[in-house]
Amino acid sequence: MVVGKVTDECPVAVSVELLWKVVFTGDVSIFTKACVGLVDAVEVDGDGGPGSVTTMKLNPAVGDAKVFKTRLLSRDAAARVVKSELVVEGGELAGQMKSQVSEVKVVPAGEAACVVHMTVEYERVDGAPLPPADEAMIVQGYLSLIKKVEEYLVAHPGEFA
Numbered sequence: 001m002v003v004g005k006v007t008d009e010c011p012v013a014v015s016v017e018l019l020w021k022v023v024f025t026g027d028v029s030i031f032t033k034a035c036v037g038l039v040d041a042v043e044v045d046g047d048g049g050p051g052s053v054t055t056m057k058l059n060p061a062v063g064d065a066k067v068f069k070t071r072l073l074s075r076d077a078a079a080r081v082v083k084s085e086l087v088v089e090g091g092e093l094a095g096q097m098k099s100q101v102s103e104v105k106v107v108p109a110g111e112a113a114c115v116v117h118m119t120v121e122y123e124r125v126d127g128a129p130l131p132p133a134d135e136a137m138i139v140q141g142y143l144s145l146i147k148k149v150e151e152y153l154v155a156h157p158g159e160f161a
Contacts, residue, residue, distance in 0.1 A: 002121045003128070006135040009117045009144045012150045016080060016106050016114035022160050023149055024075065024082050024106070029053070030160055034152040037108050038062060050074055053087060073101070079151060080106040098123040102142060 012019055022030050027047035040059050046052025049072065052057055058066040069087035076082075086100035099124040110117045120138050124130065130138075153160065 002134060003123045004130055005119065005121045006139050007119045008139040008143060009115055009120075010137075010146060011109060012114050012116055012146060013112065014114065014150050015084070015112050016108045018153060018161060019114055019116070019146070019149065020077070020080055020106055022153065023146065024080070024104070025077075026052075026075075031149070034126070034149045036152070038145065038148050046072075054084075070102075072075075078086070096124055096126075098125050110116045116143065118142055 019028075019099055026044070028042040028044055033044050035159070038059055038061075039056050041057040043055045043057075045055070046053055052072050054070050055104050057064055058068060060066075067109070070084040073083040073085055079138050081103065082102065083103045086097070086102070100120060102121075103119045105117040107117065118139050120135075120142070122130070122138070129135075
């Protein structure tokens with residue numbers, strides 16, 4: 001049962017093909033390089049396909065969040081859609097969230113631009129919806145990674161092309 005659903009989108013000044021390659025194909029070395037200063041390390045447990053668990057170790061400058069784990073549910077390269085679930089283990093989050101599923105769709109918006117559509121569905125342990133500010137924070141956390149990658153790719157054109 002889904003208690004809350006949050007959606008947002010963000011324009012990106014990078015082609016859909018390049019953003020997909022850097023963020024969503026499963027090559028963690030490219031992603032880590034593009035997110036320097038935000039993500040310190042990325043580890044994948046599995047073959048990178050559905051069921052694989054990705055652990056991102058965040059830079060201490062990010063704030064209280066230190067480790068972020070997701071399990072890939074599906075990746076459709078043709079439609080450019082990725083769906084994953086947050087792996088809730090211990091800590092403060094385990095006391096609040098029962099489940100959290102994110103879906104990211106990347107659509108072209110011109111020759112060197114795209115739009116990232118983000119949807120997060122969640123269920124809290126207590127069954128109540130999150131306050132709107134907390135919902136916005138969840139989506140912005142995901143989109144901040146996309147914006148960091150965009151910043152890197154614009155500053156280093158051709159590096160991953």
